[in-house]
Amino acid sequence: MPTVSVRLPLSTTRPGDHVRICSVAPDTSHAQRLREMGMLEGRMLRVVTNSDPLICQMGECRFGVCRRLARCILVEPIPQDAARSA
Numbered sequence: 001m002p003t004v005s006v007r008l009p010l011s012t013t014r015p016g017d018h019v020r021i022c023s024v025a026p027d028t029s030h031a032q033r034l035r036e037m038g039m040l041e042g043r044m045l046r047v048v049t050n051s052d053p054l055i056c057q058m059g060e061c062r063f064g065v066c067r068r069l070a071r072c073i074l075v076e077p078i079p080q081d082a083a084r085s086a
Contacts, residue, residue, distance in 0.1 A: 006077065011054065011070035013047045018078040020044050025072035034073070037063060044078060 007022050021043050024031050038058055048055040053064030065073070 007074045008076075009071045010047075010056075010065070010073040010075050011050070011067050013050060013054075013075065015047055015049050017047045018044060019047065019075035020078050022074045022076055025074075030069055031072070034065075034069065039065075039073060045075075 005022075010019070013019060021039060021041055023041055024034050024039055038061070043058060045056045045058045048057050048062060052067045054067060054070045055062055055064050
C-alpha cells in the first residue's frame, strides 16, 4: 500500500519540527523571492519559532518568513531519525 504524505502549510508547524518543502504557491508575488532564498521543493528545514515572523533554519542559515507567506509554503513532516541523517 503506498504511503500518503501529509502536506500542510508551513505556518501550522511547531518549533523544532523538521519538514520537507513540497511546494511554494506560484500565485504569490513573492514566490520567486522565496525560491531565491532557497525555499525550493525537496529542501529540508527546521522550524525555530512559529511566531510572526516564522523563523526557519536550512543548514547553517536562519531566516524569517511572515505568517502570510508561510501559509503559501506547503511542507510535509520528516521523522526525527531521517532529519538527523540528512
